[in-house]
Amino acid sequence: MPRSSNKPLTFIDAFAGCGGLSLGLMQAGLIGCFAIERDAFAFDTLKTNLLAEGAPHRYRWPRWLPKKPIGIDELLSSYQEQLKKISGSVDLLVGGPPCQGFSAAGRRQHDDPRNQLFDSYLKMVDIIKPKAVLIENVRGFTIDFNAGDEIKNFSQLLKDRLSDGYMVYEQLLDLSIFGVPQARTRYFVIAFRCELNVPNPFLHLKNRLPTFLRSLRLTAPVSSATAISDLEVARNGKQPSLESKGFEEICYVSPLTHFQKLMNTKGQTPTDLRLARHREDIVSRFKQIIELSHAEGRLNKSVGAEIRERFGLKKMALRVLDPDSPSPTITSMPDDLLHYSEPRTLTVRENARLQSFPDWYSFQGKYTSGGHRRKQEVPRFTQVANAVPPLAARAIGETLADLFRSQSMKTNVRSDHKVGSSLHSVQQSAEVSA
Incomplete structure (x- = not known):
């Protein structure tokens, strides 16, 4: 039939x-x-x-x-x-x-x-x-x-x-x-x-x-900024995390672009806005790397050898987002990608936006796993990256x-x-x- x-x-x-x-x-x-x-x-x-x-x-x-x-x-x-x-x-x-x-x-x-x-x-x-x-x-x-x-x-x-x-x-x-x-x-x-x-x-x-x-x-x-500019800390401010003691999270205001409104159709406050805890010296380093990547035209690309040598970086995959282009492929390692203007890594929600998950879709479990547990657990950053x-x-x-x-x-x-x-x-x- x-x-x-x-x-x-x-x-x-x-x-x-x-x-x-x-x-x-x-x-x-x-x-x-x-x-x-x-x-x-x-x-x-x-x-x-x-x-x-x-x-x-x-x-x-x-x-x-x-x-x-x-x-x-x-x-x-x-x-x-x-x-x-x-x-x-x-x-x-x-x-x-x-x-x-x-x-x-x-x-x-x-x-x-x-x-x-x-x-x-x-x-x-x-x-x-x-x-x-x-x-x-x-x-x-x-x-x-x-x-x-x-x-x-x-x-x-x-x-x-x-x-x-x-x-x-x-x-x-x-x-x-x-x-x-x-x-x-x-x-x-x-x-x-x-x-x-x-x-x-x-x-x-x-x-x-x-x-x-x-x-x-x-x-x-659709560019990175078109997807996540409404999540910038400079615009929203921060507040103590509602689910993770000792962390801060973005205090969300509202969407700005059509894409952001498409992801936020219900007008709700997104989940998974927890910010990473970076030491002051790391924040200073990130700020310089972001500025140099913009100046050298290496956005969305692995940082150059000069930057790695200057800061003693062994990590080859570190990149700075280009706000005017789609992001590179999201990975399960949250420190692979830096924000285009703020000296920090991305939140789970920002990665989810770059993956086109709507804001009502919330993620569960640990945020990250380390060592041997990476083959045994699928924490939030990995869930988003693998989707x-x-x-x-x-x-x-x-x-x-x-x-x-x-x-x-x-x-x-x-x-x-x-x-x-x-x-x-x-x-x-x-x-x-x-």
Whole structure:
């Protein structure tokens, strides 16, 4: 039976993180069935924003699945029968297996256990048999790994595995084209079951991009200052943090630009405005680095060798925001990026703005984790950095809805044509018999 063209698409989010992909798809009108996320901090963020009563967007969570952190391997082993019962009924399986082992921002390790989780994702594809699959990952996912005696390329392995039953499309996308105030290039795979005969979704995404931006009254690219200028301490002032003793936070006034109003549609005070505690000598150093980066034209770029030598810096990734351009890719290390005019690192909320999270979306858990805990915990800064920007997810969700709708209409037209032809044949037979 063809799906109704008016029926919303359903999806399951694997490796959901803090929910950026789910949120954007829900904003596009899709229905989230449930999400898989094993980290307690990230799941708490999901639960607070996408499971709470009265939330603007909510999952339609099944009764058989507890609302608690769970890994994909545990889901497959403990709930396989329940998953088999929904086989073929879910439109979309989405998710980005953890990307740290593939990322050029850190040490790329082919045998990082987190890399192996994409095998579990594909097992879930085999069980659920969704009509379409959406996968997001870092650019490094497409690069060959030197794995001892062999060369591995995870993107090629992924395409090979999906090609049995699915038509696979892939694309590297700079997400700033969707109005995300961040130059963030990510690798996307969209695969449709072969019998659906869906055309290249990335061509459709490109063609409808102007319509998407007009619908939100956005002009891309969106600059850093356009996204976060209303959060400057110089404008708002500071107050004692409402949740962290011994810290201060920005005392928020109001949005200034259209983008900021789009993120602050409810007119509420944003959460996650806690400021880092910098020593006086660090503040002085940051001030000089910001001034020199402006003077040398190195905004959004790693600070030069002269600056590193002058201040005895070993950190290679330190950059100063360019207020007139989208930010560089947000990372999980809060001290990688300095504000464009204030001698400080960014708040979680400022990073969230650069990722296009709305102000009502609050983050839970620790702010940061150190040492060995970085592989075991997903604190707020990491949650934001690892997320799919909701604006990009929304654009992709609207594109998928368009494609499914058009395919449904074609199917219905073909069905109507077949019915009409059959009736005509019956009528002719009746006339001959008479």
